[in-house]
Amino acid sequence: MSVVSAESNGNYPGKGVGEPVGVAILGKGTVGTGVLRLLSEFSHNLEQRIGGPLEVRGVAVSNVDKHKDAPEAAGLYLTDNALELIERDDVDVVVEVIGGIDYPRELVLKALRAGKSVVTANKALVAAHGSELADAANEAGVDLYYEAAVAAAIPVVGMLRRSLAGDQVQRISGIVNGTTNFILDAMASTGASYEDALAEATRLGYAEADPTADVEGHDAASKAAILASMGFHTRVTFDDVYCEGITGITAEDIAAAAKANQTIKLLAICERLVNEDGTTRAVNARVHPTLVPNEHPLASVDKSYNAIFVEAEAAGRLMFYGNGAGGAPTASAVLGDLVGAARNKIHGGRAPAENPYANYDVVGFEEVETRYHVNMTVNDRVGVLADLARMFSEADVSLSAVRQEESGNEAHLIVVTHKAREKNLHEIVQRLSDHDDVIAVNSVLRLHD
């Protein structure tokens, strides 16, 4: 009978059942504080679920004085020397909840290389340097968990890592940014302008003082990169993700969508592009405002909730819904990961890691087929409609609907296309803008199907 060697379970020694698992927490903002509270409140449960107690060896903060009197820090070792904390022999798992990219990257790499498993909530870090971190974890034979990096406690990373491990993901369409969903929902339910809805979101704490990362879609793009990497077993980074935010969405766009029984959502879409024989040609990830039919489950995701809709070959349509942000939900996801990492330290084994074996081409958005919904103001003269329709047909784009509404000498023209290459659609819109009879292209939105 062969004995399971340390090598097959990672290069670092395991612990026995009942032995404590040492934890270093890096960062004590909203999430770090939430993690400390749950660690204290649930300590008995966590010990039972893990097979040994979790012991916090220390919390790294930038300013010890600022945190030393906080109730959740009572009895804990606070330090501003994160590197020294990580390297302690009695630290087995490192929780990184600092945020930012360069500094946490350095710390996480240091931890992994020292044989510590790492749990991070840092989407920007994972989206930018996920493969470097995964490689370091693999070399050291330790775990790298990041459920909290995407949609907080909605367990979409675990679902892609494990539950769908025997299936083939075709497309992931997610509302993964609560701020923008709150703004779009407020616009839809009150008729408010983008500016007013953003002001309300800021007032209520749903938007940060500088909302750029949210409203321009950068936050969602990080999550799209992570979801695509997991779902398609291919390395997709933040830079691969086409990104268009919601700052151009007007109250008129929202009203027109509602009239057509649609809702505008900012979606992160990760798509497998297939050849005619069904094989995979490439994958793509993108973020843009999207017209979602009201009967689609994503359309009714309101307020700051997140939801991820997954289409898989055998499983069919799945949706996961919940709080995608906030201290407690994010801390819940971090603790779920921490239990996993600690269990593996005691019981052996490693969590399935990022595994980019499929290595598909990651193509730009221009290669993807989408459907356009174009709203124009045009001169109301005989033949304009035919003229414009010909521009579409010459570009090999077929139309699924045309709607014209007259108002004086002008007409509003709404054109909905069938699926066509994004590049061709984009070019047609350019040419429409230049057409003498087109007074204005009021909005261009993509349609979810």
Add this chain to the structure above:
Amino acid sequence: MSVVSAESNGNYPGKGVGEPVGVAILGKGTVGTGVLRLLSEFSHNLEQRIGGPLEVRGVAVSNVDKHKDAPEAAGLYLTDNALELIERDDVDVVVEVIGGIDYPRELVLKALRAGKSVVTANKALVAAHGSELADAANEAGVDLYYEAAVAAAIPVVGMLRRSLAGDQVQRISGIVNGTTNFILDAMASTGASYEDALAEATRLGYAEADPTADVEGHDAASKAAILASMGFHTRVTFDDVYCEGITGITAEDIAAAAKANQTIKLLAICERLVNEDGTTRAVNARVHPTLVPNEHPLASVDKSYNAIFVEAEAAGRLMFYGNGAGGAPTASAVLGDLVGAARNKIHGGRAPAENPYANYDVVGFEEVETRYHVNMTVNDRVGVLADLARMFSEADVSLSAVRQEESGNEAHLIVVTHKAREKNLHEIVQRLSDHDDVIAVNSVLRLHD
């Protein structure tokens, strides 16, 4: 440096990376056939994700002749001797998709005791004998997976096992039976009677020839037992689950609910009952038709879709939605589990198992607080309302709404209570039925809050 011993990773030897993992499939009905198809279609992906190829050592069926020419059986060893197949040295993981209870129980126990990990889709087996199977798996140090037993490819078991491992589940409310959801949705959307909607479900293949297990709620009760066991770390079996089906739901009930902006759903509810100091008093699991407010995410789950709504202390509200039945979605869940079990055979470690450490009291439904929605026909005489209202207040049940509609000498009276002990509510309804001025108690439904 200590070496990870075989004991800490299970009593059975691991395999090296690249070594094949032998699989025995027990059963070749819809799910078994789906599993074989996916195993063949995705073999390359599965090998990459596991670290070694899956090799099917044989398929156990009751009648070899019946299956030997099926395309998905090509090249496979078919046998009617399941026990012999299980015990082969080159079988590492056993997939049980036979159905029933006694025979699969014997096979699964045999497999676990022989050191094989087991993946089962059998909710009735797990709900009835889950703890016996979990004990056998623990003793042998192998895995017992059953994601497919609840809501097919909706990964709710994995979510409770892992993602919420650092949180505290307060309540699980699930639409976990597609047949009854199809029937209730058809009644709501077409105004059909229960009988007509059932006939339509049968015609379309959503209901079996004998629909008892579905419409009486037994199928949902099995799933409730499994969800409660996982969610509360307490052994809850099928016999612990109060169960009331949908056969008494009328078109009038559905119409009245719609008028009140509610939808009737058959819910499996698993609830943590708390003392005033917030500690856990007991847990309860039950299945009954429930009035769900239309703005609740469960209300819009239509057709035969399933959805599980989870409330956890830190994560907040989460919902998981998808196909809860069918060959392909169930096979997807089985394969996800199979990848997990096979990974552990190669990389070491064990999946978190049923872990009933909390061992809460499992109390009957009469101990639970619910809200009642009672629809009565009463004599339209002065003082009836006051009389009946007094019956509630004498039983210490406060009312949240009373609505009266007259029609000739009779009146329809709808009474909605605040939360009160199910036992008290039940008794009041008995006494109402006996009251001289109550002509009929037309319906008694519980309200989801």
